[in-house]
Amino acid sequence: xxxxxxxxxxxxxxxxxxxxxxxxxxxxxxxxxxxxxxxxxxxxxxxxxxxxxxxxxxxxxxxxxxxxxxxxxxxxxxxxxxxxxxxxxxxxxxxxxxxxxxxxxxxxxxxxxxxxxxxxxxxxxxxxxxxxxxxxxxxxxxxxxxxxxxxxxxxxxxxxxxxxxxxxxxxxxxxxxxxxxxxxxxxxx
Numbered sequence: 752x753x754x755x756x757x758x759x760x761x762x763x764x765x766x767x768x769x770x771x772x773x774x775x776x777x778x779x780x781x782x783x784x785x786x787x788x789x790x791x792x793x794x795x796x797x798x799x800x801x802x803x804x805x806x807x808x809x810x811x812x813x814x815x816x817x818x819x820x821x822x823x824x825x826x827x828x829x830x831x832x833x834x835x836x837x838x839x840x841x842x843x844x845x846x847x848x849x850x851x852x853x854x855x856x857x858x859x860x861x862x863x864x865x866x867x868x869x870x871x872x873x874x875x876x877x878x879x880x881x882x883x884x885x886x887x888x889x890x891x892x893x894x895x896x897x898x899x900x901x902x903x904x905x906x907x908x909x910x911x912x913x914x915x916x917x918x919x920x921x922x923x924x925x926x927x928x929x930x931x932x933x934x935x936x937x938x939x940x
Contacts, residue, residue, distance in 0.1 A: 812862075815863075815886070815889060817859075818855045818856050819856075819862065824856075843904060844901065844904055850911070851892065851897065858892070859889060865881075871936065872928070872936070875931060875932050877927045877928035877931070878925060878929070881921050881924050884918055892910075
């Protein structure tokens with residue numbers, strides 16, 4: 752049985768060629784096929800332009816790094832009790848503003864978690880697709896205009912609903928990816 756280090760090294764060594772060791776998309780796809788017998792091009796959960804943005808932002812992710820460096824604001828039950836409903840509906844606007852500010856930080860923490868996975872796990876197509884979903888969600892939320900009125904709040908809520916729908920299979924995909932990569936990782940006892 753191959754250890755994680757051996758498997759990762761064989762994949763990494765297949766990426767390094769005469770182009771100075773640059774990691775190109777073709778090499779990543781080749782590595783996926785060699786490792787998992789699957790071609791990433793057949794998994795089209797998002798459009799090609801969105802995927803290109805997600806892949807680009809995987810390599811150029813200073814905004815994600817900056818958001819991941821911030822700590823998330825924890826909501827205590829007492830805080831929620833005292834932020835009750837208001838007659839004019841401003842509580843909805845404040846909640847949307849809180850989510851617009853806080854979700855990118857929490858999503859960036861999840862992306863950082865994906866980056867910390869062993870290479871052999873992180874390159875599995877199911878896990879990589881979830882990783883890309885989180886990068887896409889981060890981009891969509893951070894690029895959304897600040898929530899300052901109820902019209903913007905409505906559009907923000909619709910976008911969050913779409914993101915929730917897009918992420919409905921995340922747990923299943925992660926379970927599949929971890930189950931399939933388990934054979935490549937040697938557990939220390």
